[in-house]
Amino acid sequence: MKLLSQTQSEGQAQLLATIARDCLIDEARLSPKPGLVDSRGNGAHHDLSLDLMERSAHSLTPTFLQLARQSWQRPADIALRETVGRLGREGERQMMAATGGVNTHRGAIWALGLLVSAAAMLNANASAQQMADTAALLARLPDNAAPKLFSKGLKATHQYRVPGAREEAQQAFPHVMTLALPQLLLSRAQGASESEARIDALMAIMTSLSDTCVLSRAGMPGLETMQSGARAVLATGGSATAKGRQALARLDSQMLALNASPGGAADLLAATLFLDRVCQPASCSF
Numbered sequence: 001m002k003l004l005s006q007t008q009s010e011g012q013a014q015l016l017a018t019i020a021r022d023c024l025i026d027e028a029r030l031s032p033k034p035g036l037v038d039s040r041g042n043g044a045h046h047d048l049s050l051d052l053m054e055r056s057a058h059s060l061t062p063t064f065l066q067l068a069r070q071s072w073q074r075p076a077d078i079a080l081r082e083t084v085g086r087l088g089r090e091g092e093r094q095m096m097a098a099t100g101g102v103n104t105h106r107g108a109i110w111a112l113g114l115l116v117s118a119a120a121m122l123n124a125n126a127s128a129q130q131m132a133d134t135a136a137l138l139a140r141l142p143d144n145a146a147p148k149l150f151s152k153g154l155k156a157t158h159q160y161r162v163p164g165a166r167e168e169a170q171q172a173f174p175h176v177m178t179l180a181l182p183q184l185l186l187s188r189a190q191g192a193s194e195s196e197a198r199i200d201a202l203m204a205i206m207t208s209l210s211d212t213c214v215l216s217r218a219g220m221p222g223l224e225t226m227q228s229g230a231r232a233v234l235a236t237g238g239s240a241t242a243k244g245r246q247a248l249a250r251l252d253s254q255m256l257a258l259n260a261s262p263g264g265a266a267d268l269l270a271a272t273l274f275l276d277r278v279c280q281p282a283s284c285s286f
Contacts (some may be wrong), residue, residue, distance in 0.1 A: 019278060024270050035258075044256055044260055045261060047102050057105065059094050068119070084143075091109050108266075108271075111270070112267075114138055128181060135173070176205075176272045179201075181275060184276060192238060200234065202269045203231075205272075206227060213262060226262055229247070232250075
């Protein structure tokens with residue numbers, strides 16, 4: 001691993017923060033996303049908008065920068081885990097201040113925050129799998145300063161006995177590594193546009209994710225609708241095909257009728273885009 005000067009490492013930290021912010025914005029703008037905020041409108045949300053999502057993303061840039069700085073070339077230990085947790089909670093407060101108290105990116109702070117830290121720990125010079133594995137090491141460590149809050153997502157994981165965002169990170173982001181990233185690369189290779197490839201990556205996540213945002217809003221029927229609808233999009237050739245676009249439109253209508261929004265899948269898509277960008281071109285092996 002090549003050691004960088006202080007000036008170079010600061011530049012790398014700023015680059016990681018910028019990429020993380022841009023991935024949040026790219027995810028928010030991507031259209032059409034079933035039930036989610038996108039460039040067409042607010043999806044199943046009454047309190048969210050694209051402008052609010054972009055404002056939130058910009059408010060998190062300083063958090064991602066501090067995470068990269070504090071994690072640079074450090075080992076995964078409890079001291080770093082507690083620093084990452086503290087910075088994440090500070091970032092959440094900054095996000096809430098920027099959005100007037102609306103939770104826009106709480107899940108993304110967790111996923112992207114861990115991956116930004118992992119990238120910095122590895123000197124931004126590693127494969128996607130190495131970054132995911134390093135993030136998992138951090139996620140599995142205790143954070144004794146973390147507040148004992150029972151969030152909607154955690155409530156859903158207990159009620160339906162399914163894994164949530166915590167387990168996804170602790171298991172090295174399997175929905176990103178085994179589903180979304182391979183689908184993103186496959187769709188590109190098959191001639192899909194970048195937007196279509198990203199939609200397909202989102203569908204890949206939605207085929208099996210126990211999305212607690214959907215469970216909280218629409219229960220198990222909503223989750224089953226999301227998963228089967230996403231499978232139908234990919235089974236018909238993905239969003240680059242006419243049948244795939246028809247299946248995507250049906251899924252969008254179903255999610256809106258259920259008032260269900262796959263926010264957890266959206267967070268993991270942003271994580272996918274981050275790893276895709278940080279690892280290109282030579283080291284994006286997984």
